[in-house]
Amino acid sequence: MSEEKxxxxxxxxREPVSDKSLKxxxxxxxxxxxxxxxxxxxxxxxxxLLNGVSLQNIFWGLLxxxxxxxxSWRYLxxxxxxxxxxxxxxxxxxxxxxxxxxxxxxxxxxxFCFLAGAMITVSATAVGIPFNIEMPGFxxxxxxxxxxxxxxxxxxxxxxxxxxxxxxxxSKFANVAAPxxxxxxxxxxxxxxxxxxxxxxxGLESVWTESILVAQKGDGKSTMGFWSVMFFAWFCNAAMHVxxxxxxxxxxxKKVSYGWASSAGxxxxxxxxxxxxxxxxxxxxxxxxxxxxVPGPMANNVVGIAGILCVIVAGWTTANxxxxxxxxxFQAIVPKASRFKxxxxxxxxxxxxxxxxxxxxxxxxxVGLYGTIxxxxxxxxxxxxxxxxxxxxxxxxxxxxxxxxxxAVLFSWLIxxxxxxxxxxxxxxxxxxxxxxxxxxxxxxxxxLSKKTxxxxx
Amino acid sequence: xxxxxTILGRLALVMxxxxxxxYLFDVISFSALKDLMFAATLVWFVCSPMLxxxxxxxxxxxx
Numbered sequence: 425m426s427e428e429k430x431x432x433x434x435x436x437x438r439e440p441v442s443d444k445s446l447k448x449x450x451x452x453x454x455x456x457x458x459x460x461x462x463x464x465x466x467x468x469x470x471x472x473l474l475n476g477v478s479l480q481n482i483f484w485g486l487l488x489x490x491x492x493x494x495x496s497w498r499y500l501x502x503x504x505x506x507x508x509x510x511x512x513x514x515x516x517x518x519x520x521x522x523x524x525x526x527x528x529x530x531x532x533x534x535x536f537c538f539l540a541g542a543m544i545t546v547s548a549t550a551v552g553i554p555f556n557i558e559m560p561g562f563x564x565x566x567x568x569x570x571x572x573x574x575x576x577x578x579x580x581x582x583x584x585x586x587x588x589x590x591x592x593x594x595s596k597f598a599n600v601a602a603p604x605x606x607x608x609x610x611x612x613x614x615x616x617x618x619x620x621x622x623x624x625x626x627g628l629e630s631v632w633t634e635s636i637l638v639a640q641k642g643d644g645k646s647t648m649g650f651w652s653v654m655f656f657a658w659f660c661n662a663a664m665h666v667x668x669x670x671x672x673x674x675x676x677x678k679k680v681s682y683g684w685a686s687s688a689g690x691x692x693x694x695x696x697x698x699x700x701x702x703x704x705x706x707x708x709x710x711x712x713x714x715x716x717x718v719p720g721p722m723a724n725n726v727v728g729i730a731g732i733l734c735v736i737v738a739g740w741t742t743a744n745x746x747x748x749x750x751x752x753x754f755q756a757i758v759p760k761a762s763r764f765k766x767x768x769x770x771x772x773x774x775x776x777x778x779x780x781x782x783x784x785x786x787x788x789x790x791v792g793l794y795g796t797i798x799x800x801x802x803x804x805x806x807x808x809x810x811x812x813x814x815x816x817x818x819x820x821x822x823x824x825x826x827x828x829x830x831x832a833v834l835f836s837w838l839i840x841x842x843x844x845x846x847x848x849x850x851x852x853x854x855x856x857x858x859x860x861x862x863x864x865x866x867x868x869x870x871x872x873l874s875k876k877t878x879x880x881x882x
Numbered sequence: 883x884x885x886x887x888t889i890l891g892r893l894a895l896v897m898x899x900x901x902x903x904x905y906l907f908d909v910i911s912f913s914a915l916k917d918l919m920f921a922a923t924l925v926w927f928v929c930s931p932m933l934x935x936x937x938x939x940x941x942x943x944x945x
Contacts, residue, residue: 615915
């Protein structure tokens with residue numbers, strides 16, 4: 425998964441994309457394949473192993489969950505994008521008003537900073553290898569040494585500075601690195617299979633089970649089953665598909681069928697790369713009994729320097745655009761502040777978050793929470809488009825927001841999300857189960873509240 | 883120049899993944915795998931940005 429989107433963010437921000445600016449299918453297939461083989465992949469696969477997920481549940485859960493994610497892009501997001509051809513933010517502004525979109529931007533910006541922080545930690549684990557710096561363990565919430573703090577701050581400052589300078593250079597570098605990164609992930613998986621010494625499914629299952637037993641100190645208890653893996657795979661990018669952030673991408677698509685291009689990202693990044701990364705941890709456990717899912721050393725074990733470089737590049741190419749986008753989100757709130765300063769400040773916040781390894785170790789829960797908070801806005805947009813606007817593009821383009829802060833949208837968003845966050849924080853409900861009920865709840869509540877508001881006005 | 887860079891770049895990508903399979907089938911050693919992958923990485927990161935620049939220049943000229 426990745427936040428690197430919309431190299432044409434500066435174009436058509438407040439107007440529909442023109443016909444001559446539409447792009448062919450290849451652009452979308454390439455973009456999705458590259459963007460979803462990113463730094464986060466190095467963390468997510470190993471976390472499945474540490475949570476004791478059986479190999480069978482990983483394969484079937486990812487196969488079906490990723491299919492549902494692709495269908496969400498194809499049948500929920502792409503059709504609206506191709507009809508309306510607006511960015512998510514401008515589309516939302518028309519429904520919710522500019523003031524509320526700024527509030528939504530704030531939530532976006534803060535969550536982006538924490539995600540970038542986890543990626544700075546990932547990159548730092550690889551940069552630290554030549555210096556022989558001891559990395560924090562899986563149970564560490566705080567940094568384990570002053571040297572680790574210095575390392576993360578150094579890596580974070582470089583990433584923040586580059587992000588503040590602008591997006592283009594990083595975007596170009598990410599495009600160069602993408603095909604190479606995908607192949608390094610695949611190579612890691614193939615080499616890991618060899619090092620595990622397995623040549624059939626039964627052998628792999630037995631090595632996998634042994635790795636779980638070592639990781640859980642003989643307990644072998646699974647905290648994630650098939651449904652957890654499936655819902656996680658479906659909703660780890662909830663903000664992008666059901667949350668409609670990728671309206672900004674598919675508004676450039678010539679045909680709605682380009683929504684299928686998301687399958688490249690799901691089955692290359694969220695299937696092959698996750699499984700390859702999980703196998704890398706299994707190798708590390710077999711060779712050293714070390715169960716810490718620290719990406720740098722894991723990649724070094726299987727493919728050497730190319731692996732270390734892949735972790736640095738993957739973390740960097742994810743963190744950089746994420747910080748840049750966090751900067752843009754914050755700048756929408758304080759438009760007079762310079763973009764450099766705001767983006768650099770976002771980078772500093774991300775660096776501070778990166779110092780705490782817990783953000784990287786808890787990535788599964790964080791990604792679920794991220795989807796729970798942001799995706800429901802997409803539900804409001806979806807229900808508004810089909811039940812209030814009745815899919816009338818011309819009327820919608822000509823419309824203007826009824827107010828700058830639509831209270832019906834605010835309450836429809838905050839009530840289900842507030843309830844979900846309560847269940848996640850205080851009742852121990854896994855965050856990846858929450859985006860779907862929140863999305864439906866927000867959409868239906870919006871229809872109810874907006875109808876009531878209209879009746880009162882009438 | 884463009885043709886040479888394209889061929890080298892594609893070779894680099896092939897050499898990023900091929901050693902893993904050669905190692906899987908015991909054709910090369912683990913240290914050879916690591917060296918070949920590192921060499922392929924270097925070639926890719928030299929050729930690909932140069933090729934990207936040529937493509938950009940060409941696109942600019944056409945515009």
